[in-house]
Amino acid sequence: MRVILYLAISADGLIAKKDGDSDWVSEVDAEEFERKIKVAGCVTVGRKTYKQYLNDIFPVKEVYNFILTKSSENQRKESNVLFVKSPQEIIKLAEEKGCKYVLVIGGGETNASFLKENLIDEIFLSVHPLILGSGIHLFQDIETFTKLELLAYKKLKEGLVQLHYKVIK
Numbered sequence: 001m002r003v004i005l006y007l008a009i010s011a012d013g014l015i016a017k018k019d020g021d022s023d024w025v026s027e028v029d030a031e032e033f034e035r036k037i038k039v040a041g042c043v044t045v046g047r048k049t050y051k052q053y054l055n056d057i058f059p060v061k062e063v064y065n066f067i068l069t070k071s072s073e074n075q076r077k078e079s080n081v082l083f084v085k086s087p088q089e090i091i092k093l094a095e096e097k098g099c100k101y102v103l104v105i106g107g108g109e110t111n112a113s114f115l116k117e118n119l120i121d122e123i124f125l126s127v128h129p130l131i132l133g134s135g136i137h138l139f140q141d142i143e144t145f146t147k148l149e150l151l152a153y154k155k156l157k158e159g160l161v162q163l164h165y166k167v168i169k
């Protein structure tokens, strides 16, 4: 089961402002990422991102929503929303549910948890033409060194650039 990371970032490598605001993310990117979620059949987010966009983006309808959390206090009644305790367990569940791949969409802590365990196969970044200065990093608090191979890049509307990397393992 492949694990693909998909994130909107600023030109200085941040995914949110200090106060957690991601409202600068363009609609152009939203369309791209909705397409990827549909193909994957699932979406994986950290508990903080899920809470921030609950009843807005989440739960995403008609796909499995895997929420990474150490807590078991979040249970909801929708059968497509699953609270999961580890990245490995998410991969196992995605396999069982027949998903095409695991699509991880943040935030920074969740991305780091998958990277630290060497579980990420590919990374898509939508680089936005702006600098946030300070805030939440693409990978929060990591000390690992990871090499990437550039597979493709394309120019999107509104000055966005999409980079597609393979993680060298």
Ligand SMILES: NC(=O)c1ccc[n+]([C@@H]2O[C@H](COP(=O)([O-])OP(=O)(O)OC[C@H]3O[C@@H](n4cnc5c(N)ncnc54)[C@H](OP(=O)(O)O)[C@@H]3O)[C@@H](O)[C@H]2O)c1
Pocket (backbone or CB within 6 Å): 006, 007, 008, 009, 014, 015, 016, 019, 020, 021, 022, 025, 045, 046, 047, 048, 049, 050, 052, 068, 069, 070, 071, 084, 085, 086, 087, 105, 106, 107, 108, 109, 110, 111, 113, 136, 140
């Ligand atoms: N630009 C973008 O494309 C984009 C995309 C997504 C999110 N964001 C932004 O990212 C920010 C949130 O990022 P964040 O780093 O603060 O939080 P996050 O990754 O969304 O959530 C962190 C939480 O995930 C759970 N978690 C992480 N690693 C885990 C592990 N190994 N095992 C079990 N649970 C684990 C923990 O939940 P518990 O505390 O419940 O145990 C942890 O507190 C928001 O501001 C959001 O807007 C931006």
